[in-house]
Amino acid sequence: MRYFKKDIITPAQSSRWSHIWAGFIGDKLATLALAIFVFYCLVAIFAPLLAPYNINNPNFMDLENAEIAPFWISGDSRFLLGTDAQGRDMLSVILYGTRLSLTIGVCAVLIQTALGICIGLISGYLGGRTDNFLMRCADIQLSLSTMMVAIVFLAIFQAMFGMAMYQQLAMLMLILVIGLAEWPLFARTIRASVLAEKQKEYVDAARIMGISPKRIMFKHILPNTLTPVLVIFTVQISNAIVAEAALSFLGLGMPANDPSLGALISVGFSYMFSGSWWICVIPSVTLIILILVMNMLGDGLRDHLNPKTYKD
């Protein structure tokens, strides 16, 4: 049997990843999802360059252009996807809205991940009373639905500091609320993996060397528990975006002058039956595709990262 030189030289870790990558690319659905997700990300990052109008320009809103149907109906080539009730170009607003939604989703999940990893590691590694206490906290947190916590929290904040203050801090607040509300999912997953890894002898070997618990947790155990986290990460981003959209739809999310996708749908919903369906439907479709893609990506990752799940 002949070996390629490359196979001998490259360390296996990279070959392991390339193996997973090859499987992932072979999965057409997952590849499609990844491509669309990358497209969304690029659009979100380059929104200021791509958008035909600058939404921060005072001339952007023009009531004379209000409620123009999309290009293929009205034939108005200035506004590809039509305009909303304030005369804003839908395409520009959706581009910026996607950017906002994705930012909030990713940042919120980053907070969740950081919290979840720390708590899960501590809980799983120390065990005993600490573990019991932290996991009961997680149970309590899980028994309260995210939406309820967020609604109560945001409503109180609005009532206390007023609308003006809230509009300034809306994005930060949303990130914090969604980020803090869903850490138990990560914490539990990490804890379960840590409990399995802790039994293995390499942890004992590190302890015998006198290496500190902090270093054992983060340098030895954590890298071995990250595979499931990657999967939850993608699925949670879609959950966070949905949560943000729902909150915005209820009027507790992003303000109307700085709209996310959810806020756009919320505003457009009142025009639904007056004939201007595009104000609501186009952002909705954008959001639905984004969520679908994120979930498909998560599914694909799970299939390929965990060799034990066989699919026929």
Next chain:
Amino acid sequence: MATPLIQISHLEKAFASNQSWFSQWRIDRGKLRRKKDKVHALNGVNLTINQGETLCVVGETGCGKSTLARVLMGLTAPSKGEVHYQDQRIDHLNDRQRMLFRRRMQMVFQNPYASLNPRMTVYQTLSEPIAFHNPQLSAKQVEEKIRPLLESVGIAPSNMDHYPHEFSGGQRQRISLARALSVEPDFIIADEPLSALDVSVQAQVLNLMMDKQEEHNLTYLFITHDLAVVEHFATRVAVMYLGRVCELASTKTLFSAPKHPYTQALLSAIPRLDNNTTQPIRLMGEVPTQMDKPIGCVFQARCPYANPRCYAESPDMIRQPDNSSVACHAVDEGRL
């Protein structure tokens, strides 16, 4: 006379069994009492490990061999008893105080597939302890230490950047040994290091361990099931049964003249090809649970020579004329 390196006296370890809070309450003579079930893994172990020797610990599954190793290494705290390293007591030290002894005592584990971190290359695995215990060394000096170390255990230094799963079981066990040796210890505990390996590879690893012993004047505590290895490798042998040492003798004495009835049964169970004249001694009776500490000798339930004294009084280790020590009333009384 050999100088003792480690002295273990009256070491006991009881694990709380995993019982819910509610089931701990029992009605006992009309009163509600709380009683925690305990698993007694070690029931008063007395052992001295001499400098430069290889002490093999043998015994059946669950007799506390691995617990003994873990307590010695400070991975679990003992419930009672003392461990002395040379003349310092080490069993009650906290992590920081123990640091001084960390580099003197090391351990090689049973499962070569779990004892190396799968996400760390050989270089990372070895450089971590070296850099940790010698903070003054530069990265280059650390690498200069790793190369000869790897070579000495028969791993090509060019494989330094490979991950553990690229090595065979024997190679991994040698890397584990290299990791233990990396901090230049005096004492190594090997917890069944050969049981996961092929017979041909076993010999390889065993020979490597013997070479290293000569080279660095190491002391081994070698835990094993394999009596053939014991005969080949050990200076002295300790036979354990249910958390106690029941016989301690030099290898030659133990194999030629086993005294404790359990040792006799154990040795007679070695399958032999040359002759079938010695019939294995069959032990009758159940292996007692470790939940309740037995009163008297731990071997009472299966011992063919047990008399009332064995059920009442726990035997001490008594030195025999041929320098072995046996904990058995029957041997002591000359009934056996």
